[in-house]
């Protein structure tokens with residue numbers, strides 16, 4: 610209960626020290642219920658949920674393509690391990706960057722698991738977008754709903770203001786400032802991590818942890834009617850014409866049973882469509898760069914030397 614965030618607050622890290630006696634040491638270990646290890650097959654054994662947070666940070670002089678490859682190799686091993694030992698219905702949430710492509714690699718290496726159960730975290734971006742809309746409109750954060758993040762968890766991500774609502778009404782009717790939405794809101798959300806690092810000096814571990822809890826809760830609690838949550842999932846059969854076989858962030862909703870569906874009632878205008886196309890192209894290029902890790906022949910990596918779109922501070 611203390612660690613759930615309900616007592617000291619959701620953003621308060623807690624270090625629990627459990628004092629016991631020699632006699633109760635075994636029971637203490639039981640209370641901790643934590644198993645540690647370095648063999649993924651052993652650690653994923655019969656797992657129902659796997660949160661993949663570990664990743665290699667970018668080293669000095671390392672290109673984004675190198676980062677993709679270095680992490681891709683980790684997620685190939687972990688995908689194979691999931692395939693070998695995790696529960697067939699295991700839900701996998703990848704946080705480690707580049708999270709969309711890492712999730713894709715894990716999914717392609719774990720054919721025994723359902724493709725739709727692989728997620729990459731874009732909930733932090735959704736939470737940041739909601740915060741911007743709340744601050745600009747002067748309304749409470751909790752009154753902001755139906756905020757979608759489309760595409761990649763990188764600076765090409767598309768925070769959707771067209772479909773967003775504040776107090777149940779279209780956000781664009783309450784904030785009548787299209788320039789702000791396009792030139793301020795959109796880049797602010799996409800580069801929020803970097804801005805935070807400049808001020809705070811560290812990456813946003815606490816808000817990331819909150820967003821991981823939000824992302825899981827979104828799958829185990831029914832979505833409110835008309836609302837959505839953002840998560841990057843397999844694009845197979847999506848209703849928006851996004852290329853299949855990518856891990857792409859969509860607005861989704863859930864009955865609370867761990868499963869979800871991609872919302873099919875989001876309106877796209879030309880601006881949104883062109884932004885969604887750009888983030889789709891980027892994910893398609895990332896996929897090409899890791900084709901050797903997902904059993905595809907003939908891929909080539911076109912992003913060598915391309916501008917860095919990793920969310921700043923989350924390299």
Ligand SMILES: NC(=O)c1ccc[n+]([C@@H]2O[C@H](COP(=O)([O-])OP(=O)(O)OC[C@H]3O[C@@H](n4cnc5c(N)ncnc54)[C@H](O)[C@@H]3O)[C@@H](O)[C@H]2O)c1
Pocket residue numbers: 662663664665666683703704705706707708729730731732733734762812813814817922923924
């Ligand atoms: N998707 C998002 O919204 C989001 C938000 C914040 C951070 N991130 C990403 O999450 C990751 C973790 O962030 P952080 O700030 O904790 O980074 P960090 O560098 O402090 O921690 C990464 C940890 O991963 C471990 N690790 C490396 N390779 C591993 C492997 N093969 N198996 C298991 N663990 C391994 C490292 O030892 C290290 O402890 C980073 O990749 C970061 O970019 C994503």
